[in-house]
Amino acid sequence: MLKKSGFCQKSGLLVLLWLVLLLTVGLAAQAVVVTHQTRTRGLPEGFPAPVAEADVPILGVNVALEQYDDEEGEELEAALTRIVEGGFVWVRQSFYWSQIEPEPGHFDWAVPNRILAALARHPQLRLVAVLDDRPPDPPADPDRFAAFARAFAARYGDRVDYYQVWDEPNLAAHWGGGPVNPPAYADLLARTARAIRAADPEARILLASLAPTVETGPQNLSDARFLEQLYQAGAAPYFDVVAGKPYGFDTGPDDRRADEAVLNFSRLLLLREVMVAHGDADKAVWASQWGWNALPPGWTGAPSIWGQTDEPTQAARTVAALERARAE
Incomplete structure (x- = not known):
């Protein structure tokens, strides 16, 4: 009886140890699942194959190269040269309709000629040409803007692969003072994309960069809600990248x-979810502008x-953000 009792005690202890082990493993597995879901917001593991324009260099810089106008x-x-030495590949440059075509049918190509000629001397750099206007009012005649875009693509299509149509149309400040109008931008995008592709069949069209905002209209509209309404307006065939x-x-x-309701670095996940919901998972979403603001000491x-931090924190966050982008 003593031996049997000892055996039962040992068996009970082994069962208890196995239960503790299984519970520990289960909790660890659950922790991994929760961590993964937090990291990916429940999106599928990795990208579906293939995702166009996802396997590209990730380092770029927004520029205003028109400011460099010395004769030499x-x-x-x-x-x-500084951009190349800094390890950047992409340069995102705006070309303003009202400057290039100040009067209907009269084009002044001096600025884009100078910029494109200089870029040709640095073939490792890749241009994203943002076709926009200054002041940033929506065109009264979308067909005229589309004609300008077609002329631009016809002239520079052998040197430009990526065209972005407008910038921040979800903000009143970039849409004639508001209210913003997703269907109207979708119409502008469709006309412009067709015009560009007619002149440059290999063109890749970027959707206008959507500004991060938690507002719900009518003056400013959340980037995720604006994208949702673009899909509802039938805009999907007219862009290759969000x-x-x-x-x-x-x-x-x-x-x-x-x-x-949160403005942070993870906000692109919201756009990605909208894309997936509309069957556009095979397209990439790019961060055209991002980072942290550091004002001078004693400001x-x-x-x-945009929030504020110091320069060491700004640098550390930038490096960490690039590491996250590469990992995810």
């Missing part, structure tokens, strides 16, 4: 909250609407 071109050349601006604001790149002006 040395300032422009120096600027591009673009957003996931500024970090007040938190670092490890802030994984993907919430329409006494107005606080930044």
